[in-house]
Amino acid sequence: MYYIIRDHDRSKFEDRKELVERFVNEIKEKYGKDSVLFNLNDQYYNMRDRIEPVKEIVELAKQAMENLDIEPVIEPIRGGTDGSQLSYMGLPTPNIFTGGENFHGKYEYISVDNMEKAANVIVEICRIFEEEN
Amino acid sequence: MKDELIKRFTTYVKMDTQSDEDSSTTPSTPGQLELAKVLAAELKEIGMEDVQIDENGYLMATLPSNTEKEIPTIGFLAHLDTATDFTGKNVNPQIVDNFDGNDLTLNEELNVVLSAKEFPELPSYKGHTLITTDGTTLLGADNKAGIAEIMTAMNYLINHPEMKHGRIRVAFTPDEEIGKGPHKFDVERFDAAFAYTIDGGPLGELQFESFNAAAAKITFKGNNVHPGTAKNKMVNSGKLAVEFINKFPEKEAPEHTEGYEDSII
Numbered sequence: 318m319y320y321i322i323r324d325h326d327r328s329k330f331e332d333r334k335e336l337v338e339r340f341v342n343e344i345k346e347k348y349g350k351d352s353v354l355f356n357l358n359d360q361y362y363n364m365r366d367r368i369e370p371v372k373e374i375v376e377l378a379k380q381a382m383e384n385l386d387i388e389p390v391i392e393p394i395r396g397g398t399d400g401s402q403l404s405y406m407g408l409p410t411p412n413i414f415t416g417g418e419n420f421h422g423k424y425e426y427i428s429v430d431n432m433e434k435a436a437n438v439i440v441e442i443c444r445i446f447e448e449e450n
Numbered sequence: 451m452k453d454e455l456i457k458r459f460t461t462y463v464k465m466d467t468q469s470d471e472d473s474s475t476t477p478s479t480p481g482q483l484e485l486a487k488v489l490a491a492e493l494k495e496i497g498m499e500d501v502q503i504d505e506n507g508y509l510m511a512t513l514p515s516n517t518e519k520e521i522p523t524i525g526f527l528a529h530l531d532t533a534t535d536f537t538g539k540n541v542n543p544q545i546v547d548n549f550d551g552n553d554l555t556l557n558e559e560l561n562v563v564l565s566a567k568e569f570p571e572l573p574s575y576k577g578h579t580l581i582t583t584d585g586t587t588l589l590g591a592d593n594k595a596g597i598a599e600i601m602t603a604m605n606y607l608i609n610h611p612e613m614k615h616g617r618i619r620v621a622f623t624p625d626e627e628i629g630k631g632p633h634k635f636d637v638e639r640f641d642a643a644f645a646y647t648i649d650g651g652p653l654g655e656l657q658f659e660s661f662n663a664a665a666a667k668i669t670f671k672g673n674n675v676h677p678g679t680a681k682n683k684m685v686n687s688g689k690l691a692v693e694f695i696n697k698f699p700e701k702e703a704p705e706h707t708e709g710y711e712d713s714i715i
């Protein structure tokens with residue numbers, strides 16, 4: 318049986334892992350240590366912990382969007398993302414929209430108008446960063 | 451800019467770059483390396499410098515600073531591969547100009563319709579130029595839209611030298627969809643102070659928070675030890691699994707997720 322244990326909050330996440338481990342140990346105590354094989358590996362951590370100290374890079378992207386009349390929609394990523402691992406590897410990396418909808422299936426589509434806005438956000442980030450430095 | 455985006459995007463999505471979880475190579479599939487080569491040529495063509503594909507298929511390039519100011523390097527990233535959930539071969543992108551906001555038939559024969567009933571956001575795209583699938587494959591906007599947008603933005607900056615910017619680094623990386631994207635990403639070689647992935651969904655998305663996640667593999671063996679002791683009964687593995695699951699308080703119970711064999715705790 319495979320389980321994914323996840324939580325946005327790091328300490329609740331650790332609690333959950335402990336809970337699973339405790340239940341496994343209870344089974345072992347009752348039925349013998351060979352009754353369960355158990356393997357637990359951390360896959361990724363909430364990138365927020367690594368981006369919070371350099372929050373200005375989020376502010377920079379937000380500012381770029383606002384300058385282009387785009388309303389920033391700030392919400393957590395559901396799954397993992399390259400950015401979360403990269404942030405832990407020392408490269409803080411937030412994620413920005415592409416303009417696409419319904420990824421991964423036949424109903425996937427994208428607005429070219431919003432692709433243009435994404436390209437403009439990239440340009441604007443570079444421009445503001447130079448201006449403000 | 452729109453024409454350039456359409457041209458780049460439709461070129462990239464026609465190349466099959468689905469990754470493969472069962473492969474042990476990096477990139478996991480040869481299509482990704484082919485796309486990386488096409489992109490390397492395009493990056494050179496628009497005037498990017500230090501265009502290099504490393505032995506693992508990670509493509510990196512530099513847009514040199516055009517300001518006298520000493521400012522940190524910004525990176526932009528997108529991934530080369532597309533998802534494995536649905537076929538990504540022979541993608542045949544459809545361009546809908548000036549979308550009328552009504553339901554869109556993607557494939558008459560197979561009766562594949564993009565409908566507002568299922569996708570409530572659809573009518574809000576009235577007046578936009580949309581790119582859709584032909585109803586038989588995924589599109590691959592994840593993440594070829596990100597690649598097209600980064601390319602187009604770099605080309606824009608190169609063609610507008612009056613717009614001042616610091617040093618910019620770009621990377622296109624393999625195998626994000628199978629969770630191996632950053633494994634061989636050389637952060638030192640990339641040499642940026644911070645970066646952005648252009649890998650989100652609808653307009654305005656800005657994300658800097660993800661889950662903490664761990665994978666647990668639990669194999670219940672049952673017990674067939676201690677046959678001599680009376681109080682230890684034989685218990686089969688199924689029963690142990692049930693006993694384990696019942697330990698969770700109701701709101702914490704493992705829940706099955708759609709499309710995965712995994713459960714979330």
Ligand SMILES: [Zn+2]
Nearest residue numbers: 592593626649
């Ligand atoms: Zn993606």
